[in-house]
Amino acid sequence: MAILDVQAADLLRKATAVGDATLDVYLDTERLVVVKVKDGQCVPADLVADDVEKNEDRFAEIPVVTTMDEYLWMQDFVEDLGERRITGLLDGRSGANARFLKQLGKQAPETLAAWEAYRTERVAAMVNEWFVALGIAEEA
Numbered sequence: 001m002a003i004l005d006v007q008a009a010d011l012l013r014k015a016t017a018v019g020d021a022t023l024d025v026y027l028d029t030e031r032l033v034v035v036k037v038k039d040g041q042c043v044p045a046d047l048v049a050d051d052v053e054k055n056e057d058r059f060a061e062i063p064v065v066t067t068m069d070e071y072l073w074m075q076d077f078v079e080d081l082g083e084r085r086i087t088g089l090l091d092g093r094s095g096a097n098a099r100f101l102k103q104l105g106k107q108a109p110e111t112l113a114a115w116e117a118y119r120t121e122r123v124a125a126m127v128n129e130w131f132v133a134l135g136i137a138e139e140a
Contacts, residue, residue: 013127026052026059029134035059063130065123070097073122077115086111 026035028047035052036043042052052059074097078087089103090096104112132139 013123024053025062027062027134027136028052028058029060029136030058032136060130060134063126065126067097069122069126070119073119074100074115077118081111081114083111 024037037049040049090100
């Protein structure tokens with residue numbers, strides 16, 4: 001099993017968490033480096049964007065956190081928290097995530113910090129599951 005260095009793993013977690021629709025981020029499974037593709041350009045520059053995007057055997061696109069993922073995590077978070085005043089802040093309408101975070105910051109800033117820690121854990125778990133599926137990590 002190949003070992004991914006700490007810096008590369010951290011970059012992957014950050015890219016997963018951001019979920020930037022204008023940027024595609026891959027793991028080069030041969031060199032174990034993070035590859036970013038934006039506007040037809042690659043980093044590292046010795047790769048060609050089209051080759052990266054077409055070679056699924058070598059370049060694995062990292063998962064990204066969607067708004068639905070985040071909403072479901074928010075539901076789990078408020079359920080685990082069990083505080084009625086916090087549960088009432090989350091609704092299912094369009095823009096619910098942003099409204100929830102705004103209201104949480106105003107009404108319970110200490111809980112907002114707990115949410116950020118919870119989200120960070122969920123992102124790490126998502127990336128670790130992906131590592132296991134790629135065969136670059138063992139199941140915990």
